[in-house]
Amino acid sequence: MAEEHVAPPVRRGLGGWLLIAMPYIWLLIFFLAPFLIVFKISLSQVAIAIPPYVPTFDLSEGWQAFADGLSELSLENYVWLTEDALYWRSYLSSVTIAAVSTFLTLLIGYPIAYAMARAPQALRPTLLMLVILPFWTSFLIRVYAWIGILKNEGLLNQLLLSLGLIDEPLVILNTNIAVYIGIVYSYLPFLVLPLYASLERLDGSLLEAAEDLGCPPWKAFWKITVPLSLPGIIAGCFLVFIPAVGEFVIPDLLGGSNTLMIGKTLWVEFFNNRDWPVSSAVAVILLLILVIPIVLFQNQQQKMSEKEG
């Protein structure tokens, strides 16, 4: 076992401390503060006012007003979320759609990342560029473009009809299938990139060693390549799954009226009903749904690596 190395005490100047504090300051300003604001709104009541909720805190009115405001906060909106089936059905449907699309993205992304990692060294930067290329066009425009492809008289149907593979147009647009296609297409690079990074690092001699020990290549893929690219798979899947759960644009443009996703529900709550408190509660619950499993997962990983010492 390696000896414990005790780092010598480091003297830090102000600059040094600032450097360490930077990520925390960043988190504080751009994550924690907005979250607290949203959380506070989720505990408020809807009102016809600007902003459309009460209480609002104004420190100029003194401490008494602040304390009164605090006592007005309640969990009412969260209770409401449990009472209307729309919300939990939206969450469930979002998670399901996100999970299925993540799986499909993995199915398509793995061979792409694998082929890229096995491509000749000189070709790899070009392939990487090609993966990133779609980002150079606006996301919204690319999703709109799918409407043109998927609609009944769209490119896909025209192609299939002219090839004689189908007799009448397939109805894809405004169904969940279109949502799946949209998510897989949009998030594919987020899965391919981390996966490529971990596959590229894979030592080719490990596969040769496996083969030398009597393991045919297809079996070595499952026993060596897949387990060793697991960190890339997990990172990629998170990067697809998390934004996909809260996705709004894709289900709104490609999905049908019965495509239920929490992003759409939130949109309706916020813009159509102008119910900021309830939509804030929806957002907080969504955050919990995403964060809790990730934290548990990380804990588990930590424990595993600690056990290995």
Add this chain to the structure above:
Amino acid sequence: MPWENPDHPPFIEFRNVTKKFGDFTAVKNLSLKIYEKEFFALLGGSGCGKTTLMRMLAGFETPTSGQIFLDGQDLAGIPPYRRPSNMMFQSYALFPHMSVEKNIAFGLKQDKMPTSEVEARVAEMLQLTKLEQFAKRKPHQLSGGQRQRVALARSLAKRPKVLLLDEPLGALDRKLREETQFELMNLQEELKMTFLIVTHDQEEAMTVADRIAVMDKGELVQVATPAEIYEAPNCKFVADFIGDVNLIEAKVTEKTDALTRMTSVVDGFALECDQATDASVGETVWYAIRPEKVRIAEGNVEPGVVNHIGGVVWDIAYLGDVSIIHAKVGEDDHDTLRSTFANVSRIVEKPITWDDNVVLTFDRDAGVILRG
């Protein structure tokens, strides 16, 4: 010895094997026979094609032309996972996500060996390589020497017909390397397997191998026992590559079946060797003599005596166990001969020192005549 009998069937045979990478020829029309239970070493400088040759045997490279036989079977078209050889990789190539015992068991499980047998074999291998207490560790939790032993255990576990070792000890420090060399020899004797080792370290090859093949630029230069390679190299390259050697350019002046007389081209001293040569009188050859076969004494040379060369001590290197004296035998500063002797006592009464006049002598059978 099987290699002395031309009718003895070889266990491994390379027959006119050539391997090209694009325009580059890594292995050139090479033929080689290796016998069962031999400990055979492929020795050569970096880039001479040793690894390529071994990888062709393991099945990771396909010969451009020629055939390879193992135990009478032509290996052409047989994928690596169905070849009865196992390889210990230069980088060890241990599976980082598996514990030591899982690494060792990997090959056995591929053969669908019953679990109880796998466990027994793994335990045996752990014991053989003294890794019992590390069974549950992952490779990254081991030292270099321990990893090397895991790699060895893993490649031995399936009891392959041939064990291929590609620079197996390259990453170890000197002391551990020497220990491991002896362990390898014991293992080979105990398990009665054929070992083929690739190395660029001539001492390692001499220590472990029954026979050595010296390679240069994709070709075999000499295949012989360590003693033959050292005492009777067949060319300048081998003499120079293996150990230390004085190479003297000399012109043949007289030859019989049992004796060759020469004079040094540069300094004109007379040389006599009890070896016949096929070089004709007047032709230039190389006379190679190992430094430890050159005796050195104080004094002046008597003219006309053969294998007696006068010189001046130019440099002395004290290495503890031996000393090397560079004696200048000509006009040029680089025109020196080396003599090595063991320091048999701690204090020498009157040691040879810088600028002393010395006489270098050697026997008729001490050196060899080489051509080219």
